[in-house]
Amino acid sequence: MAQFQIIDKFDVEVCKLPYEKALSFCDYLNSIGIKAKAKEGYSGFYIIFVTNESDKLKAKLELVRHSDSAFCKEFEKVSWKSGKTVSSKKRLNSNSLPFTYNLFSVVSIIQILCVIVYVLSLIDQDFVVFNLALGRFEHFTNPINYYKLFTPALVHFSIMHIAFNLIMFEALGRPIENTFGSIKMFSLVVGIAAISNVFQYMFTSEQAVFGGLSGVVYGLIGYSAVISMMKKAPSTFKVIPGLFAVSFIFILFGFFLNGIANVCHLSGLLLGSLIALFDCKFKFK
Template sequence: MVEIGRLASPRAVMALTDYLKSQGIETHLEHVAQGTAIFVVDDSHATAAQREFAAFIHNPMDAKYLQASWDVGDNRTKLDYGAPGLQLLSQIITGAGPVTLITLIACVAIYIAMLFMPEAIFSALSFFGATSESHWQFWRLFTPSLLHFSLMHIAFNMLWWWYLGGRIENSLGSGRLLLLLVVAGTLPNMVQFFFDGPNFGGLSGVVYGLIGYSWVMSQWAPQRGLVLRPALMGFMLLSLVLGFSGVMGDNIANNAHLAGLLAGLVQGWLDSRRKS
């Protein structure tokens, strides 16, 4: 058996497994700390089931799930996942794994702390040379990735981190995402420092890394369950070009974005060649 994911809501589990059953995919359920783990009985159906799990996470109200419940399971006239607030929380939790959630919470907590203690937080987490106390503190190679300087900045990065990072973690495991986070959260910082100095921050380099990684995996190893629409890759490449052109302003870490994208492409290529 192969685990395809975990859901916190029993009704969500029912809707998805009813749909998988309608597609001829038999599942097995086990109760775990995060809710219910869904396993595919026949390993040959694992790839298709993983794709359906990802599609369900991002659009659980699709009419096809209600239709499946009418055909093979619960025939309620409306899919009820609970109160709207609980629905959102459930979707956030089930759409991500521990690495995704811990990183998201850390970034938000640091952003809130910066609202009250901007100088202290920046001094503690900024890149080498940004403050007089930063020498020999190796964590500064990575920690600028956790700094965000505006609500729009953190909202954009956290949305893409949750969406792309959650899909990678649910499909390939926490280890792969953690490695990508460390690599794409460190090398782009070094490149950005080399070209523009130490005053920068944000998870954008990692986001571009996730884009590059997901695109390569969807092209070269689609059986792993990662699917990235070409339009999304095109949008991010356009944003990168506009950033370097200066149209989007001067306070954008374009070199970190490019380095993150390249890091994701390379790691995606390496992982796509793995047998497991």
């Protein structure tokens, strides 16, 4: 005869707390009969989950009741006595990643394509510039050439150029894809790349060509910054405070330098912000 065990589903979110406080509070809830679990979120925070709405209300009351005692020695004593939650969680160190690297994710595929195109440019730069980059020499007389509205995002002209873009793309794109899904990430990359490239094309001189993932990166900065400020957004999705302001300053500074696709950066930032505002208004309810 087979035996079955009913497993509790911890899918009702209570609050978000720093690592130590989350684990202590979770142990405290379990000690008073409220089944709770702490699950890792973003930016060093953990999310406390319970199994039902009734326990959620009780947990929030306990949180408010102990707010003056600052997570208090009562919570810590329970954690020390149980020794379960803390020992079952390992703090991330500098050699570990806060996510599982998925080689077939949208972020990974874009990164791989960028590297392949960069290596190809080292072998034959003229081929890459003519077929993948974008300049005023392209008049789009052939509909087939409309692929060039996206491919400039894959073209980079120096090791520092591609390194900066891929690092920022990883830092911003991975949380977006993990939180909102691959379809959302794909639509953001393709949409922001195409539209920001169109705007840059309109303001590019006859002799210049442009390429790079930075238009998409700035779009993801705008998207992430706006989403993270919205109360309706998933509580696990956060970005570095002030990132939006710093990025806007860098864009303004870029207008005083030569060889910077400033229009692409600015349009990408604005477009990403507008998409985020749309999502917050109609999707995060």
